[in-house]
Amino acid sequence: MRTHHRSRWALSASAEVDGETLRLYQAQEATSRAPSLVFVHGLEESWDIWSGIGQRLASRFRLLALDLPWRTGNGYAWCRRRSLGDWLGAGLALLDAEPTVIVGHSLGTGAMLEHLHSASGPGPRAIVLASPIYRGEREPVTWATAYRAMDDFREMIGQDLVGRLRPDFDRGDQKLISTMIDKIVDRVGPIGFYSLFLLYAVGGIPDLDRPDIATLVVAGTDDPYATPASLSALTAAVPRSRLVRLRGAGHFAIRDQAPDLAETMITFFDQCLTP
Numbered sequence: 001m002r003t004h005h006r007s008r009w010a011l012s013a014s015a016e017v018d019g020e021t022l023r024l025y026q027a028q029e030a031t032s033r034a035p036s037l038v039f040v041h042g043l044e045e046s047w048d049i050w051s052g053i054g055q056r057l058a059s060r061f062r063l064l065a066l067d068l069p070w071r072t073g074n075g076y077a078w079c080r081r082r083s084l085g086d087w088l089g090a091g092l093a094l095l096d097a098e099p100t101v102i103v104g105h106s107l108g109t110g111a112m113l114e115h116l117h118s119a120s121g122p123g124p125r126a127i128v129l130a131s132p133i134y135r136g137e138r139e140p141v142t143w144a145t146a147y148r149a150m151d152d153f154r155e156m157i158g159q160d161l162v163g164r165l166r167p168d169f170d171r172g173d174q175k176l177i178s179t180m181i182d183k184i185v186d187r188v189g190p191i192g193f194y195s196l197f198l199l200y201a202v203g204g205i206p207d208l209d210r211p212d213i214a215t216l217v218v219a220g221t222d223d224p225y226a227t228p229a230s231l232s233a234l235t236a237a238v239p240r241s242r243l244v245r246l247r248g249a250g251h252f253a254i255r256d257q258a259p260d261l262a263e264t265m266i267t268f269f270d271q272c273l274t275p
Helices: 047-057 086-093 106-120 143-165 174-201 228-237 258-272
Strands: 009-015 020-025 034-039 062-067 103-107 126-130 214-220 241-246
Touching: 009 062, 009 086, 020 047, 020 086, 020 214, 034 047, 034 106, 047 062, 047 103, 062 086, 103 143, 106 126, 126 258, 143 174, 214 228, 214 258, 228 241, 228 258, 241 258
Parallel strands: 034 062, 034 103, 103 126, 126 214, 214 241
Antiparallel strands: 009 020, 020 062
8 A cells, every 4th residue: 555645835936937926836745866746737726736646746756836827816918928838948947957757737738748849958757748738730720619618618617616616515506616617717708718729729739759758648538628639639749658548537637536647647657767
């Protein structure tokens, strides 16, 4: 049986970049001798969404988590100032050395692919793309694409809300959930949504031609963004990638199925990081 350590986190570094505050948190149990692993959160998430997975990896890695402009409750002016990859690069600059592993969720996976596509240097030895949002550069963008993206956005918010409220939430109270989704969508607003949609749609997310980086792609079978077509395109675009589907998991498997996802990641790390 594996021993899990409940990690305590502390602010390690911060910086003001183009009007946005970037922060780096570190698990206090981390030691300098352990390989470093940095977490990259998704849209409208907090850096501490990784706590469940983190406590299962704390004995293996020096754990770090970035707090990026697409955090919960922030505005969307950052969309017009830098690309996703540039924002992530600015966040990674807070680290004292190149991380051994980068793990991202949702929008964070797109930021990782953009950053690694253009970054110089050796890069991480391994990455994990959890619940990725991916569109190949050659996939056409139509009005149907935009309408579907809005529907998927609402479904993603609903899955997040149900996961946060569990186990107290009564699944029968769909009217309440619908009202809460409406309030979140209203707060994001059309400018915020379409700014994000353009990041996804215009030009797509670049391929990652980095055979030196081992890649795990993991997604739930109930994730609205993880279609067979998108996952097939992603794994084809990323050398040394392997795909794992989590049965019954939605877009927030990193929180709602943290034990299963952590075990999948540990198996992957044992295979690709062993000297």
